[in-house]
Each structure stands twice: as structure tokens, then as C-alpha cells.
Amino acid sequence: EDAVTIAFQTGVDPSKVAQADGDYEKATGKKINWRKFESGAEVIAAVASGDVPIGNIGSSPLAAAASRGLPIQTFLVTGVIGESEALVVRNGSGINKPADLVGKKIAVPYVSTTHYSLLAALKHWKVDAGKVNILNLRPSEIAAAWQRGDIDGAYVWEPALGKVKASGKVLTSSAEVSKWGAPTYDLWIVRQDFAQKNPDFLKQFVKVTGGVFDRYNKDPKGFASNPANVEKIARLTGSKPEEVTALLPGNVYPSLKEQSALLQKPFVKAVSDTSVFLKSQGKVDSLQADYSSYVTNQFINAALR
Amino acid sequence: MSQQEHVLPVPTAPAARQRTWGIRPLAPWQWSSLSIGSLLLLWWALSASGLVPALFLPSPAAVLTKLQSLVVQGYMEATLQQHLLASLQRMLLALLAAVGIGVPLGILIGVFPLLRHWLDPIIEFYRPLPPLAYLPLIVIWFGIGEVSKVLLIFLAILAPVLIATTHGVASVHSIRQQAALSLGASRGQLLRHVILPGALPDILTGIRIGLGAGWSTLVAAELIAATRGLGFMIQSAAQFLGTDIVVLGIIAIALVAFVLELGLRRLQRVLTPWHGKAL
Amino acid sequence: MSQQEHVLPVPTAPAARQRTWGIRPLAPWQWSSLSIGSLLLLWWALSASGLVPALFLPSPAAVLTKLQSLVVQGYMEATLQQHLLASLQRMLLALLAAVGIGVPLGILIGVFPLLRHWLDPIIEFYRPLPPLAYLPLIVIWFGIGEVSKVLLIFLAILAPVLIATTHGVASVHSIRQQAALSLGASRGQLLRHVILPGALPDILTGIRIGLGAGWSTLVAAELIAATRGLGFMIQSAAQFLGTDIVVLGIIAIALVAFVLELGLRRLQRVLTPWHGKAL
Amino acid sequence: MSLLQVDKLTVHYPGQPLPALQQVSLGLSPDELLVALGPSGCGKSTLLNVLAGFIAPTHGTVQFDGKPVSGPGAERAVVFQNDGLLPWLDVAGNVAFGLKLQGVPAAQRAAIVADTLQQVGLADAGGKRVWELSGGMRQRVGIARALASQSRVLLMDEPFGALDAFTREQMQQLLLNVWQRSQRGVFLITHDIEEALFLATSLVLMSPGPGRIVQYLRPTFSQRFLAGESVRAIKSDPEFITLREELLASLTRTQHEEAA
């Protein structure tokens, strides 16, 4: 049969090594066209167009897509976002505690997981989001605006995160926000029609990913400092090799066993929480009664069997 | 429209009845309405047929409903009117700057070869650059305020205006320049009284093209820390698959741009009635 | 350049010596090189002075080093040459389509008022739309293949070409059309032998403007699941603040665009030497 | 029977106080050389534009060969007061243009062009660009273009206005020869009374404000020339001189009246 097109993003995670090695092709026996995308919204558009059955997005775009009833399912998590995304405030901005954020300019790429995390953190701190000047900037512009001193803080990911950390301090990170009940994820979605017709493909796909995660979790430092791994990840994502080593430990990569449990109630709850949050922000018009049909551990379980 | 209506076979002669190709049972505006109507019909048919999922092409009815909420409650903390106003301000400011700088500069470039050779590489360097590519540099140099946004739109309008003006200067019949010079026109007077009006038809067309380019840079410009603006609204909504808002934003842009375009065309007809006349 | 060199005060008369404003101690290309040289100098000075951090404006030396690695090892699985080739192919395809469709359509619109009234709203509707706004719709309808990318660039080039062509048609002296018609020109012949060549100066200028617009849409177009292309390269690097690669991409685009522009200008001089002659 | 016929023609340019032409009726038969003479602004070019099909009458009718004229056509070649040459073609290309439109093969075309250029005294200028020509040369290219076409009628608006006396006489004689040989009807506008008398088989004198025909003559001098009589002899014929003075007086009278 013909090739499968998969939309990936440039998030750094161990499975990129398998992707670079062609492990997915070997395991599934199919040719795979890997296509790089810049944002979750674009991946979703591509998935919706039918050209792309499988795509890699964050949990915010997933919630938006699910709330609008796109026929997709989350079948695999590629990372629980941790220290890799953080809210940094600039030295000299006068922000020492969350309450100081009021009236300050905080930049965040709208709709990204950091946007959700920022608002969740503010809610946790009981800071009125309406009183914080939240600006929409892409990471590269965040770095530039930071340099000029135009913004007082930013909730952003690497490598911009590293640049702003150099002259600022971390107020909180997604690892912490996750503990406050607003976890964010990187994950794989699949079109439902494709999932029904190709369970075996997905099973193999999950299996390969689980394999690399296990390899990573066994020895995170060793994996991240292995030049071969680093080179492969850098090549696929376009990041600089020296950054990859630092980026990898920023997220948590749950094993398939953990995911089998995660991709049930807990994940459904995270998606519906995010959706409720989006609704409250006026970003989506209506909510689904139940988000469980957008999440499945069927393929993980199949892989584990 | 009467001046430009009858290009063939009798373009100039404004005699009582003129020959046109084909019959015209309908008035121009009727034709145009028909065309817009058919567009709307197509939209309705596409979304009603279910060929395109509502997620990507919401039905006219859904968009209308959304329009109401946008006008009343707004989106991203601003109503549609406020978004529109913010964008319109940026556009007009950029347009003003682009015309104010582009037309004189284009004329000077057209007239002074030296200046052309000097500026040419610079203009030709910036002209093809994708705004998305140099956005960080704009931010670093001009910050995240209005200046950066207007600058980006300005740059998009400037290039067509400049090129069209230079082209227009080259189109000014040399005999008209000679006539003015031998009536004692100074360089400045020549520019003011002969070259500028002679190039005017082209300049106005350049502005029309430039304005289109400016609008289509709006989203990129409003990527820079905007809190209001049609581009900002569209872009925010697009991220959340809010296609209804995207469609509304698109329609709003199209409408405003269309009104400006019609104004420019009228200006062109009023200011340059001689255009195309063989003299 | 000699034809357009001397716009004032003696634009036509190609007599042996002609009067120009000012002196010209240097040849045109020397002036241009000087201008490019000063740009480079400015770059070097800016980055050496530390006024702009290397993160946003890498030094010429750093970029040069990166160039070597880009040419030899490449970035994102393709060398600079391959990225360039991919983008160039898209551009040329889009240009071909835009000229192939825009010029005939523009001529027909200029000639048939009916067609104009019909198509005008449609053209004016799409023209100001920011590509970034309708990117998702393009993907939905045309997928993530080459078609979508070329389409986006095509749309950017089409508008200026269309408008300039229509403008050009209106610029064709009516007496020339009358002359051809009374020599028995059919409608087709009139279009082919009088209106097309008469509009040619404007059409070529429209293409020049359009090409610039096309290039600046490149990044947006290559946001769509590209695996190669200068826009894709720039975009990928920008995500990781790889400014050296961004700068290289920008320079590559500027260079290629400049070469195309020079070619078009030469074409314009060769094809329309009568432009601006008072006849 | 008239080949080209206007009846009760009125042309009123929009926005103008007076019609440019009012109630003009006129016919041109295939063997006729009809000359229109009249002061500047009396509507001569307007009449020609109507005959050519460039302007539709405000009132009245125009017919060619019994059928209403609905636009320009190959059967009515025009020489313009402003040459109307195509600058993207060289001189030969301009002269060949009508033939090319009609699909005349290249070789035949080249022969006709060479011949016609020779006749108008531009044998060497075929390769020149239009903007390299002097005023008189350009006018002759315009004449050559019309002559080379295979029209049944020639409509000429002051075709010899920019020519020196010698060339002008040559062109007049060329026109008479072409007219005799080809049996094309010719409508010619001139402001030169001598030229009008010498060429015309029919001559209309027009008057402005609004434009109309005030006099109709049928001179015979062109037939005498074609029969072999010398130009000098004809032009010094007392009949010629009398007519010339009469016409001049008429013209002067109408213009004095108008001025008053």
C-alpha cells in the first residue's frame, strides 16, 4: 500500500532518534513522509484536509480541535511538559513575586501550551489575568523584544527560554503548573478513519516510540550526551546540537505502561479542563459533553500485549 | 466609469453613442452585485452540501450569528469595530508614509540616474524579503510598539509605489518635458508641473497595487504584540480553529480594502482623464 | 541602460552627446557596487560595534563560515543550493502561471467592461487577503503538496500583474487601436498586435512588482509542510534563533530576486524601447 | 450608387455647446475622389471618424455598400491627422501591418511593402524605428500603410500636411494614380485649396458652428491630369485660378461671418 504522511513539529524528544533512524518505517513496513510543521493549528489544518492522517500537537490545540469536533484521537503522548517551558521575568523589572505581575508586560505565543500554562498559573496565584498585559509574540520576537527591554517577562520554551534566562529569573515552570492541576502535553493524534483501518500501523508506531522512551528513561544523561542521538535530533528539528542535550531533560517521557493509565481518565480530564478554560477565554464557542472519544489507549495496550 | 468603459473600439471619442463589444443589458453595478451574489451562493452551497466541513468553512448563517456577537461582545477583548479601527489606522498611516516617501523618491530616482544606481540595490534588496523572515530584526530595532507594525505595512506598500512611480516618470512623453523646459521650467517646476502629473496615472495604479500588498501584510505586522487589529483577530482565531471569526475578518478586510480601492479608482478617473488619450 | 539613462532634459533624442543633470564620474555599476559595499560596511560596523547583539545580527564573518557549512553539509537535510532550487522552482512555476493567466485575463478585463464588472469583485476580494489568514483554507482545499505552495505565491504575483495589465490596456493610445481596426484587425488581432504590445511596458512593470510580492510570500508558502526551500530554511532556523542561517536565507533570496529583476529590466528595455517616446 | 453614404448626420460631443456636425448628408462612390475643405474646427475630422466607424452618429445613418456601418473595418483604410503608427514595429512592419492582418503571405507582403515605400520615397527607411523618422517621413509611412492595405475606400485626414511642396506634389500624383488604377473611393481632408481643386472629383466646402456643408463642387482637373496634362498647365489654367479665388473668398467669408 502507499505511503503514510506524518506531520511532526520541532519539539525535542527521544523519538526523533527513531524517526531519524527509520525505525518507524522498518517496524510498520510502510513508507512514511515526514512533514515538519510550525504550529499545532497548521498540523490540525493538514490533518483535517485528509492529506495527513497522523500529527504531533500540544494539548491546547488538541482541546480546541476536540471542542470543535474534529474526528481525531490522541493515541500517544510524546512528553509531559516540564522544565522546558517556563515563565521568566527580567532582572530589573521589579517582579519578585506573582502579585508583581499586575500591569507588567508578559509575552507569550498565543495558543501555545505556554499560553495555557501562564493563564493557569495566574489563576493559581489568584492574579487577575485581565490586569496583566499579556502580549502575543513568537519565540524569536520574544528574544528580540527581551533584548530591547520591551517586555518584563515571557513564558516560552527553548531556545528562547535559555536566552531570556540569562538575564532573568524563573518564576515558575510547566512542571510546577502541572502539579497545580494544569498539565500540558505533547502528543500524537490520528484521524479516526485512519485509526480504524490501520490499527497495526499505529501499534507498531507506538511500540517504536515506547522503545526509544525506555532507552532514554534507562539512562537520560547517557542518551542526551550521545553525539549520534544529538546529531539526529538536531538534524530533524533544525536546532543547534549543543542545545539538544539541554533540551531533552526538559520534559518527562512516560513509558507505555504509564501512558496506558494516563490516556484514560487523567488525560481526558486534562483535555476537558483545557477546553473549559478555552471556553472561558472565549476561544471556543462550545464544549463537548465528553472528551473521552478523543483519547484512546487502545494502541498502547495493543503494543504492550 | 464612463471614461474607461469603452476601450474598444472607440476608446477616446466621447461621442453621443459609442460602440462597445457585446450588449449590455445590465448596469455595471448590477453585474458586480451578480458576481458577489454568486460568490455568496457558492459559499452557501459549499457549506450546505457538507463538501467542506463546517470547521473550515462555516455556513453564512453561522458567520452572521458570530458577526453579531463580535460586534456586541467582541473577541480578544475588543469588538470587531475596534479591531477594524486599529488596523485601518495602521494601514492609513503606512499608506500616507509610503506615498509621501515613495512618490517623491520614485520621481527623483526616475529623474536622477545617479540616485537610482545608488538606491537601487537597497530597494531591490529589501523588496523581495519575506516580512516573516525579518520580523525579529524589526522588533530588535523598532520595538514591539506601533512603529514596527506600521513600518512593516509601509515597506509592503512602498515597493510597488516606488516602482510604479519610476515607471511613470519614464512614461512621461519627452516632448512634454521639452516644452516645459523651453518655457523656462526649472528642475523643480519640471518635476512638479510635468513629470508628476505625467506619471500620475501610473502612480495611482502603483498605490492601488501597494495597498493590496499592505493589507496582505497585516497579519504579519500584527504578529508583533498586537492586542487589537483584524490581523491579530484572524490569527488568534485561526490558532483555535475559529474559522467563523477568520472568515469574518477576511470579509472585513476585503470590504474595507474594496472601498479604498473604489475611492482610488474614482480618484484616478477624476485626476487623470487624459490617460490613454492619443495626443 | 542607455535608453532610460537620460530622462532629463533630453529623454528621447539619442544624439551623440546628451545633456544630463549633474556629472557622472563613475559608471552605473560602480555606483551600485558602492551602494552595496556601504550596506555591507554598515552591517559589519553594526555587528562589530556590538550595538546589535550577534543573536540578531551575526557578523559577516560568522555568516560566511555558516555559508560554507550550508553549502557543504546543508541544513534540515538539504544544502543551500537544494533549498534555493526548490524555492526557485516554486517561484518560476508561480510566475509562469501568474503571467500566463494574469496577462490574458488582465487584457480581457481591460477590454470587456462586462468581464471587468463580473470579475472585479472576486479579484478585489482575494487581493488584500493576508496569505497567513487563508493558509488553513488553502491546506484544507489543496492539501499540503506543491500545489498549495505554488498557489499561494501565484496569488501574490497575480494581483499586481492583473492590475498593471488592465492599467496598461487603458494606456494604449486609442488612435493606434483605431488604426489597426481600420486596417481590418479582428478582435483577436487587435488584442495580439496592438493592445498587448501597447500594454507591454506596464505589464513588465507589473511582473516586476509581482515578483517582489511573490518572494515575500515565500516563507508563508513554505510554512505548508515543506521539506526544502529558502523560506522553509529561514523559518526552521528562526524557530531556534539561528539568525546566521536566516541572514543567509535573506541574502540568497535578495540575490536571486535581484538577478531576476535585472533580467526583467533588460527585457523591458529590449522589448519596449519606444516607452516614453512622444509619438 | 454610393459606396459610403451618410444621411442627416449629426454628431454632438457630450458637454459641448454646439454639435460638431449637423444634418450632413454625403455619398462617396467607388470612382470618386471626394475632398472636404473647411476652416479649422469645422468638423472635417469628425466626419471622417464617422465614416471610418470610430464614432457613432448622434443622429442619422452611415452606410457602407448599403449596410449600416457599425465600426471600423478593413474596407475603409484611414490615414490619420496624427499618424497613429505602431512604435513596436519598424517602418516596414507598419506598412505591412494591414496585409499581415489579412493573412497575405510574407513574400508577397515584402514585395508590396518595398514597392509602396519606394513610391512614397522611403525606399531606404524600411528598417528604421518610428521615432527615428522626421515628421514628414512619418506622415508618408502612414500614407504607405493605407495604400498597401487592400481597402476599397481610403479615408485621409490632411495626409500631406507635413510635406514640402515637392514631396507633396509627388504624393498627390501618386494618390491620383493609385485612385485611377485601383478604383478605390477616396475621401480626403485638406486645408489647401489648390490641393483640393487639383485632386477632387467632388469637393465639399464645410463651415463651422455647427459643422455643415455649404458648397458642393465637381472639379475636373484631376481627370485632366490623369489624361496627361501637366500640373503647371492645370494650375495656371484661368479656370483653376478663378475657382481657387472663389473658394478662398467663400472660406474667408464664412470665417469672417463666424468671427462676427
Add this chain to the structure above:
Amino acid sequence: MSLLQVDKLTVHYPGQPLPALQQVSLGLSPDELLVALGPSGCGKSTLLNVLAGFIAPTHGTVQFDGKPVSGPGAERAVVFQNDGLLPWLDVAGNVAFGLKLQGVPAAQRAAIVADTLQQVGLADAGGKRVWELSGGMRQRVGIARALASQSRVLLMDEPFGALDAFTREQMQQLLLNVWQRSQRGVFLITHDIEEALFLATSLVLMSPGPGRIVQYLRPTFSQRFLAGESVRAIKSDPEFITLREELLASLTRTQHEEAA
């Protein structure tokens, strides 16, 4: 002393086999009405373009008032063979253009314009757009524009070519009156021998291939007209007729030679 002077003037258009002018020397004094006569393409317009400063000589010098001419200037007004009117101005605006450039106040300008338009017979046409004019009207606007300017020299390229006999004579007389009153030097190109003889105080006959002066005359008919003699009387004077025939013969001879 000459106001405008060319010495050993040669003009060679690039790419042309022959120079358009070769070794032409000529002077125009402030009280002179210099007429250039010659066949089409002999370089008359080229000479005028050099005098006007539109073309620089390939060899030789041009001087105005003893200073080298380096370009066009207000002291040398030009009437073009192709009118060169500005279509964005109406008729009055075109005529007023030179005055406006010189900073003449609006009221004074309006008076001059009205007067000049009256003189060229276009008193009512001031508000018309340029493209609403007939050929002859346009030419007269061009003449009016030059007359209204405050130049010291008038350079006129076939200024009366598109005019009917009556208007033409009026314009000739107008020119003579203006010339006499204003003591402007006039350089005028014509292809009409009678016109040349009637107007000229100096007359050069030019010949093509390459363009040069072959004859230089000093007719006195214009002085006689200004002294009060009637036009008819002058033009039927045997001296006038003889000179006219001689010039025609000269012209014919040079053109025959050339053709051979």
C-alpha cells in the same frame, strides 16, 4: 550681432549611416525672421532641436547671446511640430503655463492668455480640454503658448502646417506683427515656399543627405507687408512669383539629384 548662433554644427544620430546635419553655420539676430525651407528629412527639426537645446551637437557650437547653449531655456520658446501640449491643463492653462513658471501674477496671466487666445482665434476655447480640440486648434494653442511666453526668441517647427488657408494667413500676419512689436528673433521651419518668402527676412534652403544649407536669401516681402502693402499685392508681385519659382526649381533639383 547674432542672438543665437551655430557654428560648424554636425549632428549624427547614433546608428544612422549619415549625419542629420553636417557643418551647418547660421546666426539669428534679434530683429531677424529666419526661415528654413527644405525637403522632408533634411534636418530642419534637428537644427531647431539643437537651437532649442534639446540635442547637443556632435561637433560644433551653439551660442545664445555669446554664451554656449547647454539646454533649453525660457529665452527660447518652441512651437513643436507635434504640439506637445500638457493634457492635464485646459487650453488656457497650457497657454498660461510659461507665464506661471515665470511667476507672473494670476490676474496679469489671465489677461495675457485671453488676449493671446483671441489673437489665434480661440477666444471661446479657453476652458476646453486638450483632447477636445481639432488638429488645427491644437496647433494654434501651441502657437499661443509660445507667443504668450516672454521669450527672446521663437523657434517654430511647421507651426501652421495643420491650418486652413484663411487661418494660416491670419497666423502669418499675427506672427509678423508680434515679431515687429516685440523684437523677438524668430526661427521658423516651413515646407510652404510662399509662406517662407512672405515671412522671411532671411531664408535658408536646406538639402538632405547629410543635411546642409545650400542657399541663403534675404527676401524683403515681410517688411513690405508691415509697411502696409496688401498680401495679395505682395504675392502677385512678379518678383515674388519669380523667386517662388526659382526656389521650387531648386528644391525640385536637389530632390531629383538625391533620388538619382
